[in-house]
Amino acid sequence: MLSSKGIIGLIVLYFVADYSLKYLRKRSKDFESNTTESSRNIIDGVEGLIGNTPLVRIKSLSDATGCDILAKAEMTNPGGSAKDRVALAIINAAEAQGLLTKKGDMVFEGTSGSTGISLAMICRLKGYIAHICLPDDTTQEKVDLLEHLGAVVEKVPPAGIVDPRQYVNIARSRAESSSAVFADQFENEANWTAHYNHTGPEIYTQTNGRLDVFLTGAGTGGTISGVARYLKPLIPSLKVVLADPPGSGLYNKVKNGVMFDIAEREGTRRRHQIDTIIEGIGINRVTANFEAGRQLIDDAVRVTDNQALQMANYLVQNDGLFIGSSTAVNCVAVAAYAKKIGPGHTIVTVLCDSGTRHLSKFWKAVPTGPPLSLDEILNI
Structure with a gap:
């Protein structure tokens, strides 16, 4: 027969084992909960x-x-500049207005670089085609980025805004003639509201x-x-x-x-x-x-x-x-x-x-x- 000390020892061991099991179960549940919560914080796209x-x-x-x-x-930002905010806001606004409805729809813009890159990135992920008009002295690395992102790049000689051959005016003209979207970053108020919001x-x-x-x-x-x-x-x-x-x-x-x-x-x-x-x-x-x-x-x-x-x-x-x-x-x-x-x-x-x-x-x-x-x- 067990002595009284032995019985007490078994009782203590039982409670220690029971507590340890409950603790491990709780930690397991906490881990599962945290894993689930982490998955909710994964960025979608x-x-x-x-x-x-x-x-x-x-x-x-x-x-x-x-x-x-x-x-x-x-x-x-993923596109490397503040213009990602603007490009996303412009594209979202065009979609909300029913101007962009299907893959292959075209977005025209006149830009010397960063806005075009951001638009090309957003258009690529949404299935649209960006057509970017820019001055022909824009740095080659920007042109390369645009082309790798799937944009159509059209280089034009530098000119003043009053000249119809200026790159912004050409982009506007191309959009109007093809019934496509003109992003119009200079005048489109989705630009400043993106920074306000x-x-x-x-x-x-x-x-x-x-x-x-x-x-x-x-x-x-x-x-x-x-x-x-x-x-x-x-x-x-x-x-x-x-x-x-x-x-x-x-x-x-x-x-x-x-x-x-x-x-x-x-x-x-x-x-x-x-x-x-x-x-x-x-x-x-x-x-x-x-x-x-x-x-x-x-x-x-x-x-x-x-x-x-x-x-x-x-x-x-x-x-x-x-x-x-x-x-x-x-x-x-x-x-x-x-x-x-x-x-x-x-x-x-x-x-x-x-x-x-x-x-x-x-x-x-x-x-x-x-x-x-x-x-x-x-x-x-």
Whole structure:
């Protein structure tokens, strides 16, 4: 017979074994529950990757200015730029209007690069065909991307917007003659509303509503207008600032109410309306998307080509950040504005795309060797 101690030992062993079994069953159920929950968080399709981009602190600029300089990393969208948001919104709007109904339907657009790439990506995944008209001096890497994404690429000589042979006008004409969709990124208000519905709320959430300045360049004007329209009512003290490259009239439109740039004076224009190495921002007309937020823009900063080139070298050597030309303009402007308003402020800008799209043009002109100091860049 078992002693009393033996009986007690068996009882203890029984309860330990019973508890262990129940614990293991619970852990198994928890694992199954977590696995099921994880499966619900799987993104369904490439379009699910668009948006919710990180907000990154640019260390070198922040340390040099005493401000928290934060940048929305739009190059992390699947198509590599902020234009993914716009392209998806435009295509979704066209579908809702019954303009795109079946595979093989065509979407025309005139663009110098990123919007075309984003449209080509969205059209490819939805079964549509993107027909992209662009200037014949667009970088070859952008053309290659478009073609690999299945777009029809039509190159045309650079021309002013009043010329019917200008790439946007040709795209519009092609769409009208074939009863197809013209994306019309400059005038289509699905552009700014995409940033109002998504980019602006993301910035507000990521900063907990604590920011002093939002600064970015404008091509179509969708980003600056959409973000300004969302953030300004929530943060009345917020300053919205435009970054503008050479040859663009938007700087003077914001500062003086007049659409003019010194490069446009008679006898000086060498190429076409935007006489600069910068791609993606700068324009000489007020688009519907820019007008949507124009009254909310408080200030503007002019950036030269040389400053942008030097900033690209500065960021790649100090931060390992390999940026495109429009991002370089944003970063020069954000540093200049931070110096203007002084330390202790939070400024948000946009990393529009990577330098990989600008290898054969912008990055060929970027200087090598030790970078200039930030003050030297701003004083060029």
